[in-house]
Amino acid sequence: xxxxxxxxxxxxxxxxxxxxxxxxxxxxxxxxxxxxxxxxxxxxxxxxxxxxxxxxxxxxxxxxxxxxxxxxxxxxxxxxxxxxxxxxxxxxxxxxxxxxxxxxxxxxxxxxxxxxxxxxxxxxxxxxxxxxxxxxxxxxxxxxxxxxxxxxxxxxxxxxxxxxxxxxxxxxxxxxxxxxxxxxxxxxxxxxxxxxxxxxxxxxxxxxxxxxxxxxxxxxxxxxxxxxxxxxxxxxxxxxxxxxxxxxxxxxxxxxxxxxxxxxxxxxxxxxxxxxxxxxxxxxxxxxxxxxxxxxxxxxxxxxxxxxxxxxxxxxxxxxxxxxxxxxxxxxxxxxxxxxxxxxxxxxxxxxxxxxxxxxxxxxxxxxxxxxxxxxxxxxxxxxxxxxxxxxxxxxxxxxxxxxxxxxxxxxxxxxxxxxxxxxxxxxxxxxxxxxxxxxxxxxxxxxxxxxxxxxxxxxxxxxxxxxxxxxxxxxxxxxxxxxxxxxxxxxxxxxxxxxxxxxxxxxxxxxxxxxxxxxxxxxxxxxxxxxxxxxxxxxxxxxxxxxxxxxxxxxxxxxxxxxxxxxxxxxxxxxxxxxxxxxxxxxxxxxxxxxxxxxxxxxxxxxxxxxxxxxxxxxxxxxxxxxxxxxxxxxxxxxxxxxxxxxxxxxxxxxxxxxxxxxxxxxxxxxxxxxxxxxxxxxxxxxxxxxxxxxxxxxxxxxxxxxxxxxxxxxxxxxxxxxxxxxxxxxxxxxxxxxxxxxxxxxxxxxxxx
Amino acid sequence: xxxxxxxxxxxxxxxxxxxxxxxxxxxxxxxxxxxxxxxxxxxxxxxxxxxxxxxxxxxxxxxxxxxxxxxxxxxxxxxxxxx
Numbered sequence: 001x002x003x004x005x006x007x008x009x010x011x012x013x014x015x016x017x018x019x020x021x022x023x024x025x026x027x028x029x030x031x032x033x034x035x036x037x038x039x040x041x042x043x044x045x046x047x048x049x050x051x052x053x054x055x056x057x058x059x060x061x062x063x064x065x066x067x068x069x070x071x072x073x074x075x076x077x078x079x080x081x082x083x084x085x086x087x088x089x090x091x092x093x094x095x096x097x098x099x100x101x102x103x104x105x106x107x108x109x110x111x112x113x114x115x116x117x118x119x120x121x122x123x124x125x126x127x128x129x130x131x132x133x134x135x136x137x138x139x140x141x142x143x144x145x146x147x148x149x150x151x152x153x154x155x156x157x158x159x160x161x162x163x164x165x166x167x168x169x170x171x172x173x174x175x176x177x178x179x180x181x182x183x184x185x186x187x188x189x190x191x192x193x194x195x196x197x198x199x200x201x202x203x204x205x206x207x208x209x210x211x212x213x214x215x216x217x218x219x220x221x222x223x224x225x226x227x228x229x230x231x232x233x234x235x236x237x238x239x240x241x242x243x244x245x246x247x248x249x250x251x252x253x254x255x256x257x258x259x260x261x262x263x264x265x266x267x268x269x270x271x272x273x274x275x276x277x278x279x280x281x282x283x284x285x286x287x288x289x290x291x292x293x294x295x296x297x298x299x300x301x302x303x304x305x306x307x308x309x310x311x312x313x314x315x316x317x318x319x320x321x322x323x324x325x326x327x328x329x330x331x332x333x334x335x336x337x338x339x340x341x342x343x344x345x346x347x348x349x350x351x352x353x354x355x356x357x358x359x360x361x362x363x364x365x366x367x368x369x370x371x372x373x374x375x376x377x378x379x380x381x382x383x384x385x386x387x388x389x390x391x392x393x394x395x396x397x398x399x400x401x402x403x404x405x406x407x408x409x410x411x412x413x414x415x416x417x418x419x420x421x422x423x424x425x426x427x428x429x430x431x432x433x434x435x436x437x438x439x440x441x442x443x444x445x446x447x448x449x450x451x452x453x454x455x456x457x458x459x460x461x462x463x464x465x466x467x468x469x470x471x472x473x474x475x476x477x478x479x480x481x482x483x484x485x486x487x488x489x490x491x492x493x494x495x496x497x498x499x500x501x502x503x504x505x506x507x508x509x510x511x512x513x514x515x516x517x518x519x520x521x522x523x524x525x526x527x528x529x530x531x532x533x534x535x536x537x538x539x540x541x542x543x544x545x546x547x548x549x550x551x552x553x554x555x556x557x558x559x560x561x562x563x564x565x566x567x568x569x570x571x572x573x574x575x576x577x578x579x580x581x582x583x584x585x586x587x588x589x590x591x592x593x594x595x596x597x598x599x600x601x602x603x604x605x606x607x608x609x610x611x612x613x614x615x616x617x618x619x620x621x622x623x624x625x626x627x628x629x630x631x632x633x634x635x636x637x638x639x640x641x642x643x644x645x646x647x648x649x650x651x652x653x654x655x656x657x658x659x660x661x662x663x664x665x666x667x668x669x670x671x672x673x674x675x676x677x678x679x680x681x682x683x684x685x686x687x688x689x690x691x692x693x694x695x696x697x698x699x700x701x702x703x704x705x706x707x708x709x710x711x712x713x714x715x716x717x718x719x720x721x722x723x724x725x726x727x728x729x730x731x732x733x734x735x736x737x738x739x740x741x742x743x744x745x746x747x748x749x750x751x752x753x754x755x
Numbered sequence: 756x757x758x759x760x761x762x763x764x765x766x767x768x769x770x771x772x773x774x775x776x777x778x779x780x781x782x783x784x785x786x787x788x789x790x791x792x793x794x795x796x797x798x799x800x801x802x803x804x805x806x807x808x809x810x811x812x813x814x815x816x817x818x819x820x821x822x823x824x825x826x827x828x829x830x831x832x833x834x835x836x837x838x
Contacts, residue, residue, distance in 0.1 A: 084804070084805070085804070163766065164766055164769075166769070177766075179766070179833075181762065208838075264838055265837070265838025266838075268838075338836075340833040341833075341835065341836075344832075344833075371836060371837065371838040372838045373838040374837070374838060375836065375837065375838050416762055416832055417760055417762040417809060417830035417831075417832050418809030418812050418814065418828070418830045418832065419809075419811065419812040419828055420812055421811065421812035421813060422812075455837075456814065456835045456837075457837070458814075458816065458835050458836065458837055459816070460816065460817075461817075522836065522837045522838055523835065523836055523837020523838070524837055525837065603817060603818060605813065605814070605815045605816070605818055605821065606813045606814075606815075607814070705813070712837075714838075715837055715838060
């Protein structure tokens with residue numbers, strides 16, 4: 001059933017968030033809060049080198065230390081063959097995943113795990129790690145993407161031959177893959193251009209910077225049954241990856257989803273869980289592991305840094321006739337940067353006749369990258385949207401007008417193939433034009449920047465159950481960890497269908513043994529896909545409730561209607577009966593057929609793409625190079641906002657992370673390839689004083705493929721900020737900042753260079 | 756008979772000797788995969804494991820039953836994830 005044109009009583013309102021009390025009072029149980037009787041502490045020995053051959057590992061002294069119950073190295077794990085699968089948030093090679101959890105033969109980055117211990121206390125575990133004797137043959141390393149692509153660069157994998165080129169190379173290199181997207185004839189298009197702009201841009205790897213470090217607790221029972229408590233974006237993902245890496249049956253692993261303290265894509269992989277299970281198996285005790293913040297920075301994925309070259313050609317009236325882009329994305333130590341979406345997203349906002357994009361996926365001696373909100377899109381958009389600003393300047397056209405002139409609409413054929421349908425980009429641009437921020441005069445010394453962004457959004461597999469409890473209250477259970485308010489949005493959709501208040505529905509996240517498979521919480525898919533499953537499950541319950549009422553009244557089910565949480569006779573011909581509410585029907589459930597419950601699993605399709613536009617006002621201190629965000633407005637097509645406060649929160653959070661990406665965040669490596677700022681004191685995420693109130697403006701163009709019109713909202717808001725701020729800096733100072741982060745030293749240096 | 760376009764960035768062209776457009780007699784995604792595998796050995800598996808299908812602009816992933824209508828725009832693109 002579709003409710004898009006219905007009068008809604010719950011969806012679109014702002015009930016109090018169901019997870020709020022537990023979180024603000026400290027009662028929420030995160031993975032690091034878990035404890036068990038007789039529990040051991042697991043710790044990991046990490047590589048001190050950026051690139052080295054492991055000559056030998058001697059664990060004898062560590063094993064002999066009193067209080068140590070187990071020591072593991074790669075020799076304790078199955079030697080997983082290379083096998084590609086698209087699971088989790090992208091293509092995964094299970095051999096790479098296994099090697100990332102425990103190095104075998106070589107360490108490929110500082111922080112790479114190569115042994116682990118389980119001991120009765122953390123201090124003993126630390127002492128045991130110090131007793132493990134590792135002999136390394138240190139190898140030349142390479143950190144930066146262009147250096148990794150250069151002839152003669154140290155090669156990380158001697159079996160990596162660039163795919164996507166013809167003929168296939170016979171010499172190993174650090175270039176894992178080349179991807180190309182072409183539409184029309186870009187070279188011919190540039191010949192028709194009146195104006196051509198070009199630029200080279202770089203971005204640095206930035207971490208997802210979730211406040212909660214990775215943590216888990218594993219118990220391997222003597223009968224081979226495993227219990228895992230883990231903080232992740234997908235406990236089914238944890239089960240699948242752990243089973244694969246340990247060669248176990250999934251049915252022998254039960255993963256309990258802990259509350260999650262942020263993920264943003266970075267918790268769509270396993271790092272600790274297979275190690276904890278192996279330590280538990282070897283020790284016969286429950287093992288708990290948690291990363292330190294340094295571990296998080298050194299050993300879990302940031303997103304890619306990149307080198308990018310962009311060229312755009314346009315007619316005098318602003319019509320873009322050709323565009324080209326070369327993207328080189330860092331993948332970290334194993335192949336798999338988000339180069340594909342990077343190539344697809346940069347120009348996706350525009351209706352362009354001729355486009356040529358080439359992308360490179362490049363490994364280097366850094367932690368393997370992981371997904372981060374709209375993986376790949378913010379990077380490419382920083383380049384494209386910065387150059388769009390240059391084009392507007394050169395043409396003498398307003399930045400918004402240029403975008404409106406070239407905006408993608410329904411029917412626009414993208415450069416990566418599909419035709420846009422049901423999109424709201426022009427509505428977003430109209431909202432920019434109408435917004436007081438866009439019209440407000442600039443204050444003295446301030447600059448204003450505009451940038452736009454795109455993300456596909458996805459659907460996928462989800463399961464939801466709706467239970468009507470014996471007293472008529474309702475429990476909704478899903479397999480989706482709640483990282484962005486999905487317990488609220490799912491409960492509200494169920495409540496809307498059942499015709500009860502939002503507070504009547506309690507939504508829980510069920511473990512892997514208690515509900516059907518559900519894909520990870522990522523790609524902004526949960527409110528769309530799991531919401532679809534929950535809506536359908538609630539509809540099944542309503543159908544059942546009508547049957548129970550019909551049985552009670554002894555009338556045909558067609559003569560029963562359900563509204564406002566009650567069964568009514570459908571008209572006078574159906575008979576005169578008092579309405580039956582949920583509580584009454586639930587009380588008599590045994591007599592009418594047993595428990596009231598429905599479960600629905602879906603593979604949701606048609607997620608509906610999202611578009612956003614951000615306006616940033618900045619001031620720049622010429623003495624220090626400090627950039628202050630003076631005003632920030634983020635406008636986005638969100639489909640139907642199920643719980644507008646959460647949607648606004650997603651937009652504000654994405655923008656805040658983008659502000660950090662723009663102004664401060666970067667990995668700093670020394671000459672030995674070692675990270676020098678692995679902590680929040682030196683890796684500077686935005687703090688409250690860096691971020692103004694971000695005004696989130698919701699444009700609601702319903703997605704017809706969702707029962708309430710929802711589309712994903714969590715990815716798009718991190719796409720525009722970097723270019724919006726760079727464009728604002730240019731507006732304030734005349735300086736084009738093409739290299740992220742636009743930190744005070746770089747801005748100061750740009751002033752110096754400009755004289 | 757639907758015309759299928761193989762997106763240039765999809766890595767599928769290694770199986771088609773560079774051919775990017777072909778007509779395929781298939782009424783759903785599964786039949787398309789089987790037909791592509793028959794005509795271009797390896798491509799069907801590539802499509803099934805690593806690619807999504809855009810039917811008239813709507814992206815479908817892992818959806819055997821997705822219907823292909825005559826005259827529809829069918830584009831094979833890399834699968835999409837997220838963060």
